[in-house]
Amino acid sequence: MSNAPYNGYSWQQRSRIIPAHRKLTGRNQPFEAEPCAMCGDPHRPPGEWHSEDYSEPYAFQPPQSYPLCKPCHARLHKRFNALPGEWELFCLHVEAGGYGSEFVQLRTLPERRALGEEIASGHKVELPIIRARSPGPYWWRSLTLDPESLLAPWARPRPLRPRPDVAAFRLAFEEAGLSDRDSAFLRVHANAPRRTATMRMLAQEAMGKDDPKTANLLYGKLAGRLTSLLQWKPDLRNDGSPVWMSLLAEGWYPPDREYEWTMVPSAAEAARSLVVGKSA
Ligand SMILES: [Zn+2]
Incomplete structure (x- = not known):
């Protein structure tokens, strides 16, 4: 495993998965004797496997983790910087039935470059079938090519720590007696692209003014009320004070932008079903 972040997980978080697997199963690695989940190559080094999801509790089966051969694994991680x-x-090579290791054996570098350029310029490239394989959809087709996904919380399939489920959030929203403004914060956030928004965006859209400080205060208070109702343990700052927003969202500082909050999927799903204009 490389010392690099992936899907919003730091390498430290990623590195905990191997000891966790060993502790849980007593075995050194999952997927023993299974072929590569991408190209189907049966001769996969036993220790070679990949995770898309490093949230706890860790999961050692698809769609969170996959057995991969070395070439597929390397290409998957290098996709962000590839030509x-x-x-x-x-992907086309693998979908034509080629093994990962055959990619560089079947075509020279200039041939691969030329085909890659054709694809990049929008031409359809079809490769001859190497082995019959089952038709898609293939899981690797849903992988993002956005390099921001390496660090951003929106890329995590699950929040780092488990959150209450959709039903629990729905119940808490009912019991909280949400004001129109409370509902607006929740709905705007849930419907933001990638469930991700700055307090400035939330202030503009839920309050109609450019006042991120007040949005932070009011939305934070709402999150605090919901945290009590759900009896959830919030994240703590270094000084031990609670981060109330951590119930609803995971935050990060993107380079050159304001702090962003990514709403957790269960809260977003519950918030999307809030009735518009329903007063407390
Ligand atoms: Zn493979």
């Missing part, structure tokens, strides 16, 4: 069309070409 235009290169990752797509590799």
